[in-house]
Amino acid sequence: MYAKCGRLAEAHCVFLSFNNSSLIATNSMITAFAQHGLAEDALKLFHKIVDKGQKPNHVTFLGILTACAHAGLVRQGYDYFESMKTVYDIEPNTDHYTCMVDLLGRAGFLAEALEMINSMPQKDCPAAWMALLSSSSLHSSLAFAKIAAQKLLEMDPHNAAAYTVLSNMFFSAGMKDDEETLKVAQLSNMASKRPAYSLIIQDKTTEDQKQNEHL
Template sequence: MGFEMDVFLGDSIIIMYSRFGWMVDARRVFAFMEQKDIASWNSLITGYCQNNMIEDAHVLFKLMPERDAVSWTSMVVGFANRGWMREAIDLFEEMPEKDGVAWAAVISSFIANGDYVNAVRWFCRMSKEGCMPNTVALSCLLSALANLAMVNQGLQAHAYAVNMGWIFDSAVNTSLVTMYAKCGRLAEAHRVFSSIRNPSLIATNSMITAFAQHGLAEDALKLFNRMQYDGQRPNHVTFLGILTACARAGLVQQGYNYFESMRSVYGIEPNPDHYTCMVDLLGRAGFLAEALEMINSMPQKDYADAWAALLRRACLAQW
């Protein structure tokens, strides 16, 4: 490079290269910079973590002349995203000052790794140690409670959100819808969902799935039509809910139409779970031969859930 690079320009180029995954170039720019501030170090560490180069990030982290909350949190999240929760926790414990962002990062990492019990425990520890939870931490708590079906604790978390004035926060509301839906509290889920001015796709999917699981196919299909009218584009999860709704209601032709529209209309390739929903739909309606044909048309013919759905319906047909 034949020009002098200031800190702002250097940091910007590091971030750009990192987003493209060009970490060799990002490191080269970092090495070229005569002046580096803490943001320069953080930019490269974050880039390494985002590109799953955790070892390189950790080496750089240990070389830093000084660290701030971003440095520590980036490294904690990097370890956690790799699934190295022990290393993430050990590093978190070493942090000289733990802010709400760092706590939320650890709690969300437990969620990402399916450890919902520890997510709840760490949220409680966060409060006990005097750190005020933020909306991200509360959303993570609600997600954990949803997966643990802890509705009473979820009601307390809802009350806390109201007291904190977070009831109109999109992420919190979406988490509340999911929590109530997974806990079987359909009325509460729908009440929260109806209060959201612009519901996210996650919230809409949660509500469609809740309707489907409670046998309210008409409501699920109405919401599916409304989401498209409002400009939301369905995804894989949306169609799992819709196909489940059709299966529970015995809407064979409609289920077929929705399944076929995934590719033809929305450009979504059905995955094994969608095929399993179709097998269940056909089996429930007594079309066992067609259900077997559906399995044989799957790209992944040895998918256990699909065969289990067929066998379950075949056994029920014998009775």
């Protein structure tokens, strides 16, 4: 809670107050460090628990790979990713692969990021392709952006993000004709953001108790 509110110092104080922190608490602290760009602190905490004999799990490595992605630690990220299977007998899932795609893409290794997606057991992963699309936009690579957008639109023809990112990239590259063509395709496919909604769940037990009290 503290970390999500941006109060990392308070989060760390609570974590340090535990005599023997559980893996859940440790994972929360590693994730907090990672999300606030403190990769070195996240990695130090990881090695500290490993040295104490605490075995990391899937969530631990999500935090570590996220930390590496935000800090641009490509080599370290690869090493941690490989160690999941070889050292800790943990099979990476789509979330771990997506973190690696993000790590490689942010660092500008777009070809390697695409290769990572193609090596995934589940290749139809929208999050991974979206990570590649975002990185392609970051590094102004229209070629990789088209590949990622095409895959996203094959999975979801109404994916507004894919159209929007490509449209902005076409415009930035001065390719107005292509931008206009893309906008026409966007309209023809009725690509739009799905409306959000709120849901209120009534506590039926409480209502029943009130009715019984009234009776």
